[in-house]
Amino acid sequence: MSLYEQYPISLYNNLTKEKVKFEPLTPGRVGMYVCGPTVYSDVHLGNVRTFMSFDVVFRYLAYLGYKVRYVRNITDVGHLVGDADEGEDKIAKKARLEALEPMEVVQKYTNGFHDVMRLFNILEPSIEPTATGHIVEQIEFIKQIIDNGYAYEANGNVYFDVKKYNEDHPYGELSGRNTEEMLSNTRELSGQDEKRNGLDFALWKKADAGHLMRWPSPWGIGFPGWHLECSVMSTKYLGEKFDIHGGGMDLKFPHHEAEIAQNKGCCGKGGANYWIHGNMLTVNGRKMAKSEGNGFTPEQLLTGDHKLLERGYSSMTVRFFMLMSHYASTLDFSNEALQAAEKGYKRLMASINLIDKLPEAGTGKIDEAKTAELKASIEKAFADLSDDFNTAKAIASLFEISTSINTFYQNPNQLAVIDKATFDYVIQHFKGIIFDILGLQNETSGGQNAELLDGVMKVVIEMRKQAKFAKNYGLSDQIRDDMKAIGIQIKDEKGGEMSYSID
RNA sequence: GGCGCUGUGGCCGAGUGGCUAGGCAGAGGUCUGCAAAACCUUGUACAGCGGUUCGAAUCCGCUCAGCGCCUCCA
Numbered sequence: 291m292s293l294y295e296q297y298p299i300s301l302y303n304n305l306t307k308e309k310v311k312f313e314p315l316t317p318g319r320v321g322m323y324v325c326g327p328t329v330y331s332d333v334h335l336g337n338v339r340t341f342m343s344f345d346v347v348f349r350y351l352a353y354l355g356y357k358v359r360y361v362r363n364i365t366d367v368g369h370l371v372g373d374a375d376e377g378e379d380k381i382a383k384k385a386r387l388e389a390l391e392p393m394e395v396v397q398k399y400t401n402g403f404h405d406v407m408r409l410f411n412i413l414e415p416s417i418e419p420t421a422t423g424h425i426v427e428q429i430e431f432i433k434q435i436i437d438n439g440y441a442y443e444a445n446g447n448v449y450f451d452v453k454k455y456n457e458d459h460p461y462g463e464l465s466g467r468n469t470e471e472m473l474s475n476t477r478e479l480s481g482q483d484e485k486r487n488g489l490d491f492a493l494w495k496k497a498d499a500g501h502l503m504r505w506p507s508p509w510g511i512g513f514p515g516w517h518l519e520c521s522v523m524s525t526k527y528l529g530e531k532f533d534i535h536g537g538g539m540d541l542k543f544p545h546h547e548a549e550i551a552q553n554k555g556c557c558g559k560g561g562a563n564y565w566i567h568g569n570m571l572t573v574n575g576r577k578m579a580k581s582e583g584n585g586f587t588p589e590q591l592l593t594g595d596h597k598l599l600e601r602g603y604s605s606m607t608v609r610f611f612m613l614m615s616h617y618a619s620t621l622d623f624s625n626e627a628l629q630a631a632e633k634g635y636k637r638l639m640a641s642i643n644l645i646d647k648l649p650e651a652g653t654g655k656i657d658e659a660k661t662a663e664l665k666a667s668i669e670k671a672f673a674d675l676s677d678d679f680n681t682a683k684a685i686a687s688l689f690e691i692s693t694s695i696n697t698f699y700q701n702p703n704q705l706a707v708i709d710k711a712t713f714d715y716v717i718q719h720f721k722g723i724i725f726d727i728l729g730l731q732n733e734t735s736g737g738q739n740a741e742l743l744d745g746v747m748k749v750v751i752e753m754r755k756q757a758k759f760a761k762n763y764g765l766s767d768q769i770r771d772d773m774k775a776i777g778i779q780i781k782d783e784k785g786g787e788m789s790y791s792i793d
Numbered sequence: 794g795g796c797g798c799u800g801u802g803g804c805c806g807a808g809u810g811g812c813u814a815g816g817c818a819g820a821g822g823u824c825u826g827c828a829a830a831a832c833c834u835u836g837u838a839c840a841g842c843g844g845u846u847c848g849a850a851u852c853c854g855c856u857c858a859g860c861g862c863c864u865c866c867a
Contacts, residue, residue, distance in 0.1 A: 325867075333867085340867035380865075465862075466796055472863085516865085538867030543796085545866090568867065569798090575859065579866060614816070615806060620799075620860075627805045630817035637816080640830080674807095682807050686815035696831055700824090763826060770828080781830050791830080 292318075294354035297676040302618060304542070304565040305464055309678060312564065314533050320351050320358045321532035323524040323562065325541055326418070328365040329399035330380045333406050334585030335608070335623070336571040336578035340538045342609065342729075343568040343617035345412040347536070347679055349727050354676075361527050362415035363520060364403075366396040366422050367503050367513055379495075379513055382502040392502050396422070406588050409605045411729045417527050421519035424526070425505045428514045431522045431556050432493045432507075440555035444484040446496030446510040450551060452489040459554050461489075464565060465543035491548055493518055517548035524561055525553065535562030539569050540577075569620045571612075573598060578623065600625040603632060606733050610635040613681040613728055634689075639734040640791055641692040642724065644699045647789075651698075651713035654706030661709045667691050668716045671723055681728060691720050700784065734792050747778070751788045754780065 299312040314320045324344045327333055341362075348360045367381055385392040407414070421428075432448055435441040440455045441448055452461055453473055461469045472489055492515035497504040504511045524532065530553070537546060546565065553561040570577045573584040586596040594602035603611075611631035615621045667690045674683035698705035705713070724730050750769060757766035770780045777793045 327867075328865085337867045343867090462796090467863075468795075471795070539798095540862065540866055543862060544864090570861070570867075572860080577861070577866090581866080611805090619806085622805080624805075626817080630805055632817095634816045680807075683814070686807070689815060693832080700831065758826085761826075767827075774829085779829065782825065782828085783830090784824070789830090 292355040293672075294318075294351075294356055297354065297672045299351075299354070299676045299679075301564060301566060301678045303563075304567050305563075307466075310564075312533075314356070315531060315563070318355070318357060320356045320534065321528035322348065322351070322358060322360045322534040322536065323520070323528055323532065324360070324362045324415070324535070325520055325537035325545070326362045326364050327399075327403050328380060329396050329403060330384045331399060331580065332587050333403050334578060334580070334587065335591065336585060337538075338406060338410055338412075338588075338608075339571045339612050339621065340536075340568040341407065341412050342410060342612055343679075344536045344566075345729060346613065346617075346681060346727065347534070347566070348413060348415070349729055350675055350679060353722065353727050359417070359528065360415040361417045361419065361524060363523050364396075364400055364418060364420045365516075365519060366400070366420050367392075367519075379501065379503050385502055393422075396420075409588050410609055411605070411731055413729070419523045419527065421514065421523075422503075424519060424522055425514065427526055428518050428522045429494075429507050431518065431525075431552070432514075434557075435493065435552065435555045438555055440551075441493055442486065443509050446512060447484065447492060448494035448509055448515075449485050449490040450493055450548070450555065451486060452491070452551070453487050455551055455555055459551070461551055462547060464550060465547050467543065467547070491515060491517060491544065493552070517545055518552060520545075521549045521552040521556070521561070524549075525557065530557040530559040530561070532562055534564045534566060536566045536568065539567045542567055566617075568617045572620050572622045575622060598623070598625075603628050604733055606731055607632040607635050609728075609730060610638075614685060616678075616680055616682050618678070635730070636734060636793075638688060638692055638724065638730075639732050641695040642721065642732060643735060643791065644695055645717060645721075648695070648698055648705060649702045650710070651705050651708045652710030654703065656709050657707035658709075660704075660707055661712050664691070664694055664708060664716055665712050667694070668719050668723075672719070675723070675727065684723065685728075688720065688723065691716065747790050751780065751790070754788065755786065758786075 300309055301312050302309045322344070324341070326341075327337060344362075348358060351358045367379060381392050381395055384390075385395045390398075432441065435450065436443070436448065439451075441450050452469070455461055456469045456473070461467075462472070469489070473487060494507060494509055494512050495515055496510055496512045501513070503513050505513060524535070535546070535549075550560045553559060572578060573582075576582060576584065578585045584598065586598060588605070590596040590599065591608065592602050592605070594600065607628060608631075611628055612621065614631060614634070667687050671684040671687035674680045674687060677683070698708075725732075750773065754766050754769040757763075757769065773780050773790070779791050779793060781789050781791070783789060
């Protein structure tokens with residue numbers, strides 16, 4: 291029996307607004323598409339949260355035994371600039387400002403994005419397609435939508451005909467919008483517009499003379515509209531129907547709504563069965579966003595060099611902080627919360643570090659109740675993760691196991707009564723959940739020079755033991771304090787033994 | 794204005810009809826030369842007002858406060 295049969299996943303489907311059992315189209319296989327970044331500026335911590343949320347979904351599906359194809363795109367063209375620059379592409383605008391080639395901008399911020407993903411131990415997707423790499427497919431997609439009667443050309447531009455589409459398919463099913471109402475509300479606004487209706491959105495935009503990104507098409511020189519690349523690339527790599535589509539909450543409308551419309555307008559099918567949205571990271575109750583100026587880069591996070599940061603925090607502290615809440619809830623950033631998360635993270639890692647030092651389990655008379663209790667904790671963690679990927683709840687169970695490990699270390703006789711096979715099973719998955727599913731890394735072990743450090747610490751500890759034995763407390767305390775000052779905590783244990791941990 | 798969401802103990806944050814969430818901080822204790830860590834014990838919590846129910850933080854209504862989307866946004 292596979293793990294995914296043992297712990298069947300249920301998830302909240304934003305399309306149907308209810309929590310349902312997850313059933314992939316093809317048993318044992320999952321196709322997942324997540325809207326990636328628009329690479330025209332640095333990603334901030336809020337962006338990171340979304341990708342981390344879906345990273346855990348990806349990791350969890352894989353851990354349970356599903357074969358997953360995870361597609362996360364790079365949008366390197368196509369997003370229109372909102373204000374006065376209607377018709378101009380975000381990438382192109384930035385390029386002109388910085389006097390760079392558009393692809394130079396794309397390359398720079400794509401590299402930056404990848405660096406950030408690595409920093410937070412967010413896995414690479416199976417496919418990371420770019421919009422510029424799929425211009426041909428996008429043109430074909432538009433042609434099909436036009437043939438189906440859901441789009442029209444106007445002066446070198448192609449628009450999606452929302453009103454026409456809405457006659458055959460519900461536009462607004464994902465975001466719960468009343469399209470009839472919206473159509474009547476926007477009618478007057480579109481007076482001199484070449485759009486038939488204010489709700490219509492561009493599939494293809496004509497490039498004016500100064501526009502830097504341009505491709506030939508049946509409608510003239512231009513570039514694809516926003517929304518389109520996701521429909522095209524998800525269809526290409528996952529099919530007209532696939533399992534999961536994810537993205538940030540703020541993409542729900544209009545981006546995802548348009549995506550569904552494009553999919554149905556082209557292929558008659560709406561793409562994903564399950565729509566999942568990650569919620570926003572907030573600062574003082576407000577969304578972290580570029581326009582708010584309340585975001586910061588990973589470098590600033592590590593160094594603490596930002597007005598919002600009292601000091602720096604490690605990437606794993608941040609990862610743990612984010613996983614302590616549910617992906618669908620807003621999460622408020624604060625220094626206090628980060629510091630609490632840091633301690634919690636270290637506590638978890640400290641018990642991980644003790645595992646190898648534990649004596650053999652099950653050497654005494656097995657206590658069935660105690661054994662079952664320990665096993666229940668790991669089973670609870672799995673059940674929680676299968677309940678809409680509730681990492682916050684699962685972590686609570688992990689702390690139970692963490693406490694057990696600490697107890698076993700101090701009182702080996704309590705480990706002696708735990709069945710060995712069960713104990714090994716629990717530990718295997720305890721580590722599995724922490725490292726493979728939650729994607730945490732152990733920053734508290736010695737890293738590259740672990741063996742060397744361990745050797746040095748043996749010498750230091752031996753010196754302190756001798757000082758203590760000679761009741762030279764001045765020296766033994768000095769050794770402890772000096773080590774503490776450079777970030778190593780020496781701990782006295784029962785029976786005169788000592789251990790250390792890295793702060 | 795339309796659509797939707799949130800309000801949980803000192804802080805963060807799960808839960809969502811009856812069963813301890815958890816972390817951080819605080820208090821007491823065990824251990825210890827002292828400390829730290831660890832372990833044990835401990836907290837008046839569910840915005841307000843009504844209603845449904847044997848029973849509600851959890852369902853319904855109203856009020857208050859705040860947020861998101863509706864324009865680019867993870």
